[in-house]
Amino acid sequence: MRTSTHAADRAEVELGAIHERLDVRLEDRRLKFTLYDLIEFEVDPSELARMVSALLSRIERRHVPASVDGTRVAASTDRRTLKEVLQQLISRLAGEAGTHAHTRRRLIYISESSGIPLIGHSAFGIIDRGTNVLQVRPITGCNLCCIYCSVDEGWVSRTRWRDFMVDPDYLLDWFREIADFKGEGVEAHIDGQGEPTLYPFLPDLVQGLKEHPNVDVVSMQTNAVPLDEDYVDELVEAGLDRFNVSINSLDPKKARAMAGSKDYDVRHVMRIAEYIAKETRADVLLAPLWLPGYNDEDIVEIIEFAVEIGAGERWPPLGIQNYLEYRFGRRPKFLRRVVPMKEFYRWLRELERKTGVRPLVLKPEHFGTEPRKSLPKPFRRGDRVQAEVVSEGRIRGEMIARASDRVIAVPDSAKKLSVGDVVELRITRDKHNIFVGELA
Numbered sequence: 001m002r003t004s005t006h007a008a009d010r011a012e013v014e015l016g017a018i019h020e021r022l023d024v025r026l027e028d029r030r031l032k033f034t035l036y037d038l039i040e041f042e043v044d045p046s047e048l049a050r051m052v053s054a055l056l057s058r059i060e061r062r063h064v065p066a067s068v069d070g071t072r073v074a075a076s077t078d079r080r081t082l083k084e085v086l087q088q089l090i091s092r093l094a095g096e097a098g099t100h101a102h103t104r105r106r107l108i109y110i111s112e113s114s115g116i117p118l119i120g121h122s123a124f125g126i127i128d129r130g131t132n133v134l135q136v137r138p139i140t141g142c143n144l145c146c147i148y149c150s151v152d153e154g155w156v157s158r159t160r161w162r163d164f165m166v167d168p169d170y171l172l173d174w175f176r177e178i179a180d181f182k183g184e185g186v187e188a189h190i191d192g193q194g195e196p197t198l199y200p201f202l203p204d205l206v207q208g209l210k211e212h213p214n215v216d217v218v219s220m221q222t223n224a225v226p227l228d229e230d231y232v233d234e235l236v237e238a239g240l241d242r243f244n245v246s247i248n249s250l251d252p253k254k255a256r257a258m259a260g261s262k263d264y265d266v267r268h269v270m271r272i273a274e275y276i277a278k279e280t281r282a283d284v285l286l287a288p289l290w291l292p293g294y295n296d297e298d299i300v301e302i303i304e305f306a307v308e309i310g311a312g313e314r315w316p317p318l319g320i321q322n323y324l325e326y327r328f329g330r331r332p333k334f335l336r337r338v339v340p341m342k343e344f345y346r347w348l349r350e351l352e353r354k355t356g357v358r359p360l361v362l363k364p365e366h367f368g369t370e371p372r373k374s375l376p377k378p379f380r381r382g383d384r385v386q387a388e389v390v391s392e393g394r395i396r397g398e399m400i401a402r403a404s405d406r407v408i409a410v411p412d413s414a415k416k417l418s419v420g421d422v423v424e425l426r427i428t429r430d431k432h433n434i435f436v437g438e439l440a
């Protein structure tokens, strides 16, 4: 499809060649881009030609015609300039219009220039819960739709409205400052409202975390689906010490049902867990979630599997979790009751007796977790603060505001607030420096 302009002596660039992790195809007369297998956006070819021409004309101070033919862009300029302009445009389009390839939600990129602080929100940035463990959350959005998901993730989500991805340099800048404050013996734990291995800069992030002199351990939560042996090796090489792998049943059908995805392959997850345990210096901890009456026996099989592959060399081999109900989480329809934690621990102790594997009842000391001074809170629950609205929020209808180097989620405000507004908020939650506010 030839869409615009003319010119002799033109440079030509194949769009797919401007970034090693960019895929481009022409479909239904639209150019469809996928960056890092994660960020999707599309543009009309004639619109792209106009944007290229406008940018080149500004740089060269003359009218520079450009055209798009299939997935090739041509313009009357030299190849290097054309390539640079296309790189700029692709970054801009990804930032302004990118959606998460797995969830189809708008993906908001948080970098230093966004001015969005990385403390204060539970979905992205860094969470300090008053111990030597710092939770590092680089990305939201998941490739699965587990029927019990506490954060209602995946493409079936009804509550989540936007996804976020944090620039790795920006995240590491914040991390360094907080790790300095926390002192020696820090564990950097990569987790989040979604699947961390979808983060395209994960090896760089792991390496940056591990390089901090106060960091002893880098660990990560994962469903292991996006991992293969090479990716595991890369992460271990970068400094990852422990993979906490979610796995709920060894029965492929039941595992698929719990993952809420017909493509979920538990055999792959088992193979990856075994590979980590046997072939790398990293440790693997298997983390099944117990749905009482549904996967009880499956958990016994998972315990046996953990022993068989040699999981838990340095830390416990299993981190069995109880199902808990969350306001914005999912609850399986068949689940009759939520088991109180006391009963859950009783069940774990029975499992310890039955299988001979312990500890299954986990304590902070099993992970070297100890209390540490928390970051100061610039404001408290009940305070009134003046804040600037900086972004749309994570949950449908939420906006995010900024004050004193913290972000504050403002639920149900998207119809009233726009980015750039300065508003007065009353803080309604401040626990662990995670702030929620309402219009005062």
Ligand code: SF4
Residues within 6 Å of the ligand: 142, 143, 144, 145, 146, 148, 149, 150, 151, 152, 153, 154, 193, 194, 195, 223, 246
């Ligand atoms: S893998 Fe985790 S984040 Fe993803 S849907 Fe399942 S429980 Fe939720």
